[in-house]
Amino acid sequence: MANKRKLGLFSAVIMGLGGAIGFEIFVLLNYAYFDLAGPSMISALLFCGIINLVTMLSYSELSAALPEVGGEYTYTKVAFGGIISFMAGCLRWLASVFVGALAAVVFVDQLGVLFSVFAPSIQDLVLANVSVLIIGLVVILIVLAIRGAKEATTLIVAAFLAIFIIFLFTSIGYTLTPQNIVPEVSPNSLIVFFATTAYIFPMFVGMRALVAGAPQIKNPGKNVPRALMITTILLTVVYFGVAYVAVGVVPFDMLRTAGDPPLLNLAASIIMGPVGAILFALAGIIASVSSVGTAMSVQSSILGGMSRDGYLPNVLQKIHKRFGTRYVAIIASSLFVIFFGTSGAVEFLVYAASFGSLLVFALVNLSLIQLRRKMPRLDRPFKAPLYPLTPLAGIVMSVLLLTFPVILRDVNAESALFSSLGMVAIVLVTYYLRMVKREIDFNRLRVAVGGICFGAGITLIVLTPIIAPLSLFSIMILVGLVSIIAGMLNIVASARKID
Numbered sequence: 301m302a303n304k305r306k307l308g309l310f311s312a313v314i315m316g317l318g319g320a321i322g323f324e325i326f327v328l329l330n331y332a333y334f335d336l337a338g339p340s341m342i343s344a345l346l347f348c349g350i351i352n353l354v355t356m357l358s359y360s361e362l363s364a365a366l367p368e369v370g371g372e373y374t375y376t377k378v379a380f381g382g383i384i385s386f387m388a389g390c391l392r393w394l395a396s397v398f399v400g401a402l403a404a405v406v407f408v409d410q411l412g413v414l415f416s417v418f419a420p421s422i423q424d425l426v427l428a429n430v431s432v433l434i435i436g437l438v439v440i441l442i443v444l445a446i447r448g449a450k451e452a453t454t455l456i457v458a459a460f461l462a463i464f465i466i467f468l469f470t471s472i473g474y475t476l477t478p479q480n481i482v483p484e485v486s487p488n489s490l491i492v493f494f495a496t497t498a499y500i501f502p503m504f505v506g507m508r509a510l511v512a513g514a515p516q517i518k519n520p521g522k523n524v525p526r527a528l529m530i531t532t533i534l535l536t537v538v539y540f541g542v543a544y545v546a547v548g549v550v551p552f553d554m555l556r557t558a559g560d561p562p563l564l565n566l567a568a569s570i571i572m573g574p575v576g577a578i579l580f581a582l583a584g585i586i587a588s589v590s591s592v593g594t595a596m597s598v599q600s601s602i603l604g605g606m607s608r609d610g611y612l613p614n615v616l617q618k619i620h621k622r623f624g625t626r627y628v629a630i631i632a633s634s635l636f637v638i639f640f641g642t643s644g645a646v647e648f649l650v651y652a653a654s655f656g657s658l659l660v661f662a663l664v665n666l667s668l669i670q671l672r673r674k675m676p677r678l679d680r681p682f683k684a685p686l687y688p689l690t691p692l693a694g695i696v697m698s699v700l701l702l703t704f705p706v707i708l709r710d711v712n713a714e715s716a717l718f719s720s721l722g723m724v725a726i727v728l729v730t731y732y733l734r735m736v737k738r739e740i741d742f743n744r745l746r747v748a749v750g751g752i753c754f755g756a757g758i759t760l761i762v763l764t765p766i767i768a769p770l771s772l773f774s775i776m777i778l779v780g781l782v783s784i785i786a787g788m789l790n791i792v793a794s795a796r797k798i799d
């Protein structure tokens with residue numbers, strides 16, 4: 301079957317920018333600046349760009365060698381198969397759910413900022429009905445997604461770049477307050493720096509949309525790697541410029557209240573007046589709506605692919621007779637977006653989205669290393685330079701960013717970590733329950749039972765601090781550990797006997 305490759309390099313770059321430039325910049329800079337690192341969050345932003353660039357080298361090689369639908373799921377499936385590819389697909393889906401939920405929350409926040417300019421009474425009404433507005437937004441987007449509505453990515457990207465450029469040019473006539481953007485060299489400062497990097501990292505991960513669109517790009521062996529590099533550099537430069545101006549305009553020690561607008565909106569209102577406040581609020585609203593819609597599309601695609609491969613129920617593949625969309629998968633994913641979105645926990649959602657994305661980044665780098673070993677003769681139009689240093693650096697950085705927010709004892713990071721681990725455990729149980737259903741062979745059955753024990757043990761340990769009375773705390777932790785050890789022993793002992 302002929303592949304419809306009709307997009308050139310320019311369209312590929314627009315695709316990457318369209319996936320990355322969105323609502324995140326309107327919300328992530330706020331907490332990173334006022335509650336975490338202060339002005340040094342700009343250095344953390346640059347560091348995010350470097351980490352993203354390193355991992356994009358791995359994405360470039362894999363997407364050029366395997367320019368197929370599925371992205372990360374396809375890479376891990378070819379490299380490892382089985383549980384690893386299933387885990388990558390689920391983590392990618394979970395990260396997309398959290399991003400969609402966060403975008404829905406930001407939509408309501410930006411709506412409140414917009415009305416605060418000329419109708420404060422309506423702003424109060426908006427803030428009093430956050431859950432209702434989130435549910436309404438998602439329901440409307442469900443209908444549009446099922447009907448197969450498409451978004452005008454090129455126009456959105458052009459509008460955002462124009463707004464950011466106007467903001468930067470307007471700031472030239474404004475006297476910026478000099479800021480020390482370099483973090484102090486001390487153990488605590490470095491921990492905060494890495495925690496901040498993990499927090500603002502989701503500002504970059506959306507450019508993976510370019511990888512998902514590789515089957516539509518002409519000459520993917522050259523155009524996909526080039527587009528990934530160009531997109532990463534452009535994003536880093538634009539984000540740095542906008543963040544630097546915002547930090548130079550808004551004092552770090554400014555007294556903030558719950559009703560204050562986010563950092564970027566506040567900076568725009570100071571530099572550009574009411575026009576700037578309205579312009580950036582509208583941009584935030586458009587970006588949020590677009591991101592929720594994109595997240596829902598990505599989620600349904602992932603669920604449909606995993607259902608096709610037999611990992612999830614077949615019902616998720618059902619296609620609407622009239623519109624040709626996976627309506628069951630769209631509705632199922634949207635329910636999770638509503639559930640997490642109505643929680644309103646912005647920082648938790650950010651860390652949860654970052655957790656899933658960083659684990660996927662680590663798996664992609666591992667897949668590159670595995671495929672170099674497993675398929676040395678695979679046609680690779682692009683090869684990651686400095687191999688194996690680049691994929692190893694990507695793995696190490698991903699792990700560091702996962703751990704430092706917890707070392708900082710950020711309660712949002714801890715909650716996101718435990719929740720994500722709990723979901724990973726559920727994923728493991730789901731996978732091995734499927735194996736029990738499909739496999740009759742004794743050794744495979746033993747692996748399946750071991751996997752279920754392993755996942756159940758993680759789930760028990762994660763839930764114990766929440767549900768267990770003090771008298772049973774130690775016992776439940778012990779049972780969870782025994783279950784994990786027993787599961788690992790069963791998997792290792794039996795998997796060796798399976799061809």
